[in-house]
Amino acid sequence: MILPVTVFVLISFSSCSSSKKARTSQTQAVLTPPLTSNNLNKEVIDEDTPFVVVEEMPVFPGGDSLLLKYIAQNTKYPEVSKAKKIEGKVIVRFCVTKVGGVDRISVLKGVDPEIDSEAVRVVGTLPAFKPGRQGGKAVPVWYMIPITFALK
Helix, strand or coil: CHHHHHHHHHHHHHHHHHHHHHHHHHHHHHCCCCCCCCCCCCCCCCCCCCECCCCECCECCCCHHHHHHHHHHHCCCCHHHHHCCCCEEEEEEEEECCCCCEEEEEEEECCCHHHHHHHHHHHHCCCCCECEEECCEEECEEEEEEEEECCC
């Protein structure tokens, strides 16, 4: 009686041991390869994906004060919003491309559909920026600007 029980226990332990070895080898198969000098500095970056922060941020010709002046001079307060006495600050996000153009314009914080549309329109008319740079080369960069609509 003791012999069959002992054989059963030995068989059970040996099958557990071999299943652990099988699991270990499976785990090793899915591990990532170790870092070597060949793959250490490789980065996968899509050239069209805008950066949020770069070594050199994009610059409007003449600087931020001229950017705000340009927006103030070219913004037309929507008549519907004037009549409703709607005021507020629209936060617009856009991408300054690697050649300095403006695209991917969107409203992050809006006030009113007419005012938001005017903010998007005026940002779409901006002249070319000096592009942002990362690692010495021009790259697309996200840019945000608040546009305040206030009645006098």
